[in-house]
Amino acid sequence: MHALVRRTHEDRVLRALQENGAMSRGEIARVVGLSRTTLSEITGNLLQRGAIVVVDTDASLREGSGRPAERLALDPSSAQFMGVDFGHRRVHVAVADASHKILVSGAVRYDDTASWQTRTGLALELIERLGSGAGVHYGALQGVGIGVPGPYPAPDGAAWPRDSRGATVLHPAPEGVDVAFAERFGAPVIVDNNTRLAALAEAITGADSVSDLVYVRLSDGVGGGLVVGGQLVTGSGGLAGELGHVTVAPAGRPCRCGKRGCLETVASVPGILAACWEFGLRLENLDDLAAAVARSHPVADRVLREAAATLGRVIGSATMILNPAKVVIGGEITRLAPVLVEQAAATLAAEIFPTASAGPAVEAARLSDEDGALGALAAVFHNSPLLARYPETAEVKGRSDAPDATTERAAHVRP
């Protein structure tokens, strides 16, 4: 059976079991509309991989042979979806079951100079450790989402932003970061920039999912991601969503990208701390900033409001351009200093058509920086309509034909 056809059949069988609980093969065949022969092949493979288990034998149902019918169910210890978020200094992993409940999650640190081979190895070790600790197995993964810190797919060398000393400004994951996971788990892998995946997670999380969203994250830098018309946006060269490098002050502070006065120089955590120093308030880190906010320090308040107003002008321009339903501002600093979101929303309101109801909702992110793996997970939840047209970066041919499973890379071309 062709691998894609089998995957589709498998999905339907797993979904039917998720929705209906334990069922006999005959019941499953009727619900998903497969022949008994095809269904037996599918369930045999799923049983072998541990995705499903025999829960009991229903004596009131009889197979064609006259034997009592076995009832099958999802294996509650079988992971279905995996999200992996590679940060600059650690990797987060979260694994969910068929109902999207998190089964296990965890993180492991590495040095920010660690190679991608090292990072991948550490992530795979962590995943094994988490699984064996909790009795969770990965024989039936439906998909793996991987978030990486740089743009993805990486622009070609010539197009890659470098600073004046030739150092890369953004750190791309190498082509093929997906292959190790595809080979290990025999499941489709989606790789994208982790800020983009966070944008997707914010768009589809909760009851009020939206099709048009602008996401910006304030941390060591300022990143962003866009969902437009229900699609994650990559741009022509993988660089879409770089709101942090919109120029806000042509004569402003030098930015690591080689320009001056980028939003990032004003609204990133280092940018905000530097501005506080300029006004005589010496803060070393976010904890110091939180303490200054807690005692309503006027310098902290002024710097935060000015940074937020600048941010508000940039997301205001983005709103005029894209007309999103929602603008989400993420990053730990927004939790410590809620004024950032309040002031950005107020400034944005003055940047758009002066009718209140025409503006987007402006909200703090629901997911924290620690939740990056949930963004990656969001990318693989099968029922996400946002992903129906999003390219998978690796699809395993003949997923259970290991050990000679090979991977193919889908072209990054919109249909």
Next chain:
Amino acid sequence: MHALVRRTHEDRVLRALQENGAMSRGEIARVVGLSRTTLSEITGNLLQRGAIVVVDTDASLREGSGRPAERLALDPSSAQFMGVDFGHRRVHVAVADASHKILVSGAVRYDDTASWQTRTGLALELIERLGSGAGVHYGALQGVGIGVPGPYPAPDGAAWPRDSRGATVLHPAPEGVDVAFAERFGAPVIVDNNTRLAALAEAITGADSVSDLVYVRLSDGVGGGLVVGGQLVTGSGGLAGELGHVTVAPAGRPCRCGKRGCLETVASVPGILAACWEFGLRLENLDDLAAAVARSHPVADRVLREAAATLGRVIGSATMILNPAKVVIGGEITRLAPVLVEQAAATLAAEIFPTASAGPAVEAARLSDEDGALGALAAVFHNSPLLARYPETAEVKGRSDAPDATTERAAHVRP
């Protein structure tokens, strides 16, 4: 037969005739893979509507009955695609055959206070007049694209931008502008803002079509349109692409939208003429401006460069946000003053990551303001891959079941 199924069959038959020239029914059936019965129904209907004609009888081919086989071909006088561009003061129409060759085109003026009923009536009269003058009939239209000056679909009343006196800033076409055309021609109708349709036309015209494009048009106002990931972008409320109302100078000139210092106040034709007046150069219109440019008047040059630099900063921000492959600047003024595009491109280059090859191509529009109907046409050319996922606003049920043909409105929801 279900209308959509029939349309699909019809498309395949028409395309086969377009690609292969005259064919017998038997040949068509083989090429498109339809049964002879279904094909006879399709060709009978197409013959009746005049989309195809019997060109000759090929004695070397015999039908099942033993009669010599008729060969069928596209009727060269049969219109296949229609583009209609409603401007503020006139409507342009262009009609193309199956090979996308323009068969007829024309325009008719109306007062800018004319009702939509009047405008629609004048457009339909023009279309009839053009057709009968050139011997072109509309019995086999595959689709009608309609451009309208305001955002479309119109935002709801509360969200609609109004100025301080309560007047609407942008002029929406009423819901249902499509129905008159759908009923008259029994063809699917796509309606959208005409600047957006121009963006689509720029994206798909020529050999180097792109999936990510930012389009801005400088005329009485400044409008824009976006193609992102191969899709025209409407935004959550139909307001995407309003680059003209990005704030560029918070204390600048009042804008008709109720804000101050929008790009439109600086880079529209009236904005540029007003700036020339401020510096003592009294120009009444574009002709005067063209004359000043021709004699290299320093005030005109300075004003144009400053307007273009401001434009460059806005499209630079849009480029950082969307990473388009191409930025297109339209409007008659860009033909009279090429410095606008040159300076905007130079400024944009300084706004993005400082690596030359990462930037988009910045070009003057290929289509002129008079070519709006071509933008609308672009929206209905069947072989546009960009449109595969774009919502049709009206689909006729049972297109040949007139006179009781009714229209249904597809929900403006992304799948």
